[in-house]
Amino acid sequence: MLVQKYGGTSLQTLDRVRHAAFRIAEARRNGPSLVVVVSARGSRTDDLLRLAADVGPAGPSRELDQLLAVGEGESAALMAIALNGLGIPAISLTGHQAGIRTTDRHGDALIARIGAARVRAALDGGKVAVVTGFQGVDHAGDIATLGRGGSDTTAVALAAQLRASACEIYTDVDGVFSADPRILPAARCLPWVQPGVMAEMAFAGARILHTRCIELAAMEGVEVRVRNALSQAPGTTIVERQDGRPLETRRAVMAVTHDTDVARVLVHCRDIRRDLAPDVFEALAAHGTVVDLVARSGPYEDEFRMGFTIRRSQADPVRAALHEVTAAFGGGVHFDENVGKVSVVGMGLLSRPEYTARLMAALAAAGIPTSWISTSQMRLSVIVPLERTVDAVETLHREFHLDRDEPTDGTSATPGRSATA
Template sequence: MARIVKKFGGTSVGDIDRIRNVAKRVAKAVEEGHEVAVVVSAMAGTTNQLVQFCREAAPMHDAREYDTVVAAGEQITAGLLAICLQEMGVPARSFLGWQLPLHTNNVHGAARIEEIETEALEACFEGGRVAVCAGFQGIADDNRIATLGRGGSDTSAVALAAALKADRCDIYTDVDGVYTTDPRIVPKARKLEKVTYEEMLEMASLGAKVLQTRSVALAMTHGVRTQVLSSFEDKPGTLVVSEDEIVEQEVVSGIAYSRGEAKVTIVGLEDRPGQVSHLFAPLAEENLNVDMIVQSASEDGASTDVTFTVPEDDLKRTVKVLEDNKETMKFRDLVYRGNVCKVSVVGVGMRSHAGVAGTMFDTLADKGINIQVISTSEIKISVIIDAEYTELAVRALHTAYGLDKVEE
């Protein structure tokens, strides 16, 4: 008998029929003798509607009241799933965040989990019942409902699995696992049986939409074995595990890409200690997220050029902040452009294999694709290219690293 946490996203619980389908999956696990806790999101579209209600009521609304409103979506789903399970003869009880309780800090709308008390859930298991928990929510120090922000339900599920010392956390989504790249671009993409936490963390941060970065980081910290499965097909998924569970790693496990990037270059920044700090401090104050950063010496030797990327939606604000601070930052010129894409190769096998970067650069050169920025880490190489070449680059790299599915 295993203890399993199962999380179902918004599309998985989009209507009553889909909630009944979820109940059948949970009932099957119970029949197999497992202890099951379920974490649910709001029904697809519900949270967006609740957020819109808040905006219509008052553009500058109170964050505490915002949390009260948007947390209602998960409450509805948890109650409905418990009712469906009871109707099938499976004992179940729903729990809201404050009823566990799941304690958070006071940052309403983007709270972080501090502690989860498990006594109520342990009592539920001892009584032979399924615990159906509302994701995305907890209770803050001020005794108010607090929501966890983006990816909150995935984060709730992983945190709950860690607190309960569960054997596994199953995340049900509208895809059936983690693939070597986006199957919509590369039909020969392969589903991975297992992937390491580090690789999944890189893929999630680089644009793969299967799991939220925050939940992967939490799973890695607490060693929670996490499985990605389809809500709509009964087939094996992908296990996200520690590196020692994988006997022999592929050199490259996947190709990730992120559209909607913009590139900014500061030309002729004074080359002295502290100047780069002065450059990025105003951007941080405006909550502008800077990604890839490359610094190089200018031709005159007395100054430096700094290139970095930001989301394209933030380009105008970024340029304005830089231009407003030009005198303080002391740079000569500002060059920027949108419509670029970040393409990355990811794999823990890179640690022990040479030539990975060379293969990437040669492959892109053969296709006539110009590399504008390069950034590397121990298990990742990322480049910035023109967005129009995204699909060509992803397909070519997928083939170059031997990731294409072999036709049977």
């Protein structure tokens, strides 16, 4: 049993659909039963969103989900037609037909359970099951979409339910890189990444996989492989650990990620001893807003101050809600959208304080201003001016020698630096 997922860029043109179909056909002829999960082709989802916006307000809703589901349905049907044309029996299935049940949250639903009876029936009949990603049905029987990265999550959830040997995610890059190769040609394709590190990379800006997908894979023990749909590159395997590597001398820093979809938010109220933090977090949670780099004033100060970062794309929906929280106390909210977040991701970073020192020293030497910083065992994140984000990625990638292969024997990778650099 193998689950393969093909992203929108992998299916952007009919030629790419045919190319993916040839790849699927070859895999099927080599033996394993196959479930294929597909995304909408190319910019189809964005086109549908613009179409909805031209008609009227297009916030998350039942009708918008009905519309957006069209893209994946089109991809699944085309793929099944292409496979049948190659002599590979195939059937397309919507999320509903595949038994994918979700929570009742349009636009950002969670997968609650998967029946998969028709998927199993198709496999037992020797067919490839082509399933629409990004969608399922809620308790009312209405289509509910899964939000950003939803097709990846669909693929991993099906792999877990069907006890597949692996879930292969096909995209337009060779795998997971030590930095975004589109801005840093020196970035290396990583042969393996631990699930926890991959989840941090995804949260911190890496666009290859979504955090929800990797968290689910880690919980369910699903091996994920990221590969290029247009090449035979070996790609990256997301596994818990790689045998044969030195343990404590293994490289601690795996990658540098960046995120430009960032807004820095400052909430303040003067002459108030009331703790507004619960109110602020409730307002953010009500809009499904992800928060990072949180700092706040102490309990004995006369002024309430709280700072955090959110996604810039989520700023408008929460702006009014935060102003409402502070207005009754004469406070205010300030949004700074001219910032980017750069993160060093790896393992054991908090236990090695020299890593934070090296990060700050390298950025200072490059003349890159920094403001807020957050540290944990897996991620060191810092806020920089938006126009210096790429410079910061290049600086830190060079500082931690990520353009070099990791030594396999625990010896020093660079004179004066340990192999854990």
